[in-house]
Amino acid sequence: MKLAYNCKFCGNPGTVDYEHPGQLTEPQVTNWLKYVACDSCAEFQRASRDATRQLLTLAGNWSNVIKYSPKQSNDIREETKSAIERVLRKLCNAIEKKTHWGGLFQPHYVDQIIERPTQAMSVVKTLFKPTT
Secondary structure: OEEEEEOOOOOOEEEEEOOOOOOOOHHHHHHHHOOOOOHHHHHHHHHHHHHHHHHHHHHHHHHHHHHHOHHHHHHHHHHHHHHHHHHHHHHHHHHHHHHOOOOOOOHHHHHHHHHOHHHHHHHHHHHHOOOO
């Protein structure tokens, strides 16, 4: 059975296959349909969530290295910087693909996270805000 829904994020209409019509009552199905997302929005949510988690983990690890092993921080600085850049590009690409904004990645974001790893979430929030 096909059920019509509007995407939770973008509001676009769609249909979803529901194979077990006897398991849920009509109010339960109606309630469940409020949480359905289209494939495009679901993929964006997954990609941005995963990249954000990776970025925050890298920033947290880098913060610990700076704090507890400052002598080793110079040895792994470039490696950490390239890992942060790779994940930040992945996040920017996901946002650009969904929003069609373009040009989100800026090298100074990487430097900002390296210099102040505790501010990584503010960089992520900046990426999600449209520029005017």
